[in-house]
Amino acid sequence: MNDMITAKEVRCMGDDGTNYGIISTRxxxxxxxxxxxxxxxxxxxxxxxxxxxMDYGKFKYQQEKKKKEAKKKQKVIEVKEIKLSVKIAENDVNYKVKHAIEFLEAGKHVKFRVFLKGREMAHPEAGVEVLKRVWPMIEEIGVMDKQPKLEGRYVNMYVVPKNEHHKN
Known part of the structure; x- marks a missing residue:
C-alpha cells in the first residue's frame, strides 16, 4: 500500500473505473x-x-461488513450428546431415547456415546450392542450419519434429523 510498493511501474486503475494504464509507481x-x-x-x-x-479505510470497512453478513446467514448446527453405559437399564434407555427424539424433532444433531469402564474396554462390541438396541427406537425420525465406532474409551454413533438429511 502507498509507499510500501516496491515495483517500478504498475498497471493503475481508479476506484471509479478510470484506467490510467501502465505508469510509474511514483x-x-x-x-x-x-x-x-x-x-x-x-x-x-x-x-x-x-x-x-481507492479509499482503503472504506474498502476495509466494506470487507468487514460483508464478512458479518455472511456470518449472519450461517446456520449453527447444535449437537446434543447422550451418554449411555454398557450396563444401562431398559427404562433408562427409553428415557434417554425420548430426549434424543425431542432433540431430533427440534432439528438438532444427536451424538450417542457409550462409555467403556475398566474391563469393558476388552469387549467394545458390548457398547456397539447398546447402540444397536437404541437405533430401532429412533430410526423413524433420524438418519444414522456415522455407524457405531470405537473412539478411545467411547463407542460413538451420530444421528441427524431425517428431514434435514433429505434436503441435501
Missing part, C-alpha cells in the same frame, strides 16, 4: 495523493503488478 502515488486516496496493490504477481487508487 506517478500513480502522486495521482492518488492528489485525489486524497490510497494506492493499493491488488495483484502483486501480475506483470506489471496491478494497483488501484
Amino acid at each position: 506517478e500513480a502515488q502522486s495521482t492518488a495523493d492528489d485525489l486524497g486516496l490510497d494506492l493499493v496493490l491488488i495483484a502483486p504477481d501480475g506483470k506489471p503488478p496491478v494497483a488501484k487508487i
Whole structure:
C-alpha cells in the first residue's frame, strides 16, 4: 500500500473505473495523493503488478461488513450428546431415547456415546450392542450419519434429523 510498493511501474486503475494504464509507481502515488486516496496493490504477481487508487479505510470497512453478513446467514448446527453405559437399564434407555427424539424433532444433531469402564474396554462390541438396541427406537425420525465406532474409551454413533438429511 502507498509507499510500501516496491515495483517500478504498475498497471493503475481508479476506484471509479478510470484506467490510467501502465505508469510509474511514483506517478500513480502522486495521482492518488492528489485525489486524497490510497494506492493499493491488488495483484502483486501480475506483470506489471496491478494497483488501484481507492479509499482503503472504506474498502476495509466494506470487507468487514460483508464478512458479518455472511456470518449472519450461517446456520449453527447444535449437537446434543447422550451418554449411555454398557450396563444401562431398559427404562433408562427409553428415557434417554425420548430426549434424543425431542432433540431430533427440534432439528438438532444427536451424538450417542457409550462409555467403556475398566474391563469393558476388552469387549467394545458390548457398547456397539447398546447402540444397536437404541437405533430401532429412533430410526423413524433420524438418519444414522456415522455407524457405531470405537473412539478411545467411547463407542460413538451420530444421528441427524431425517428431514434435514433429505434436503441435501
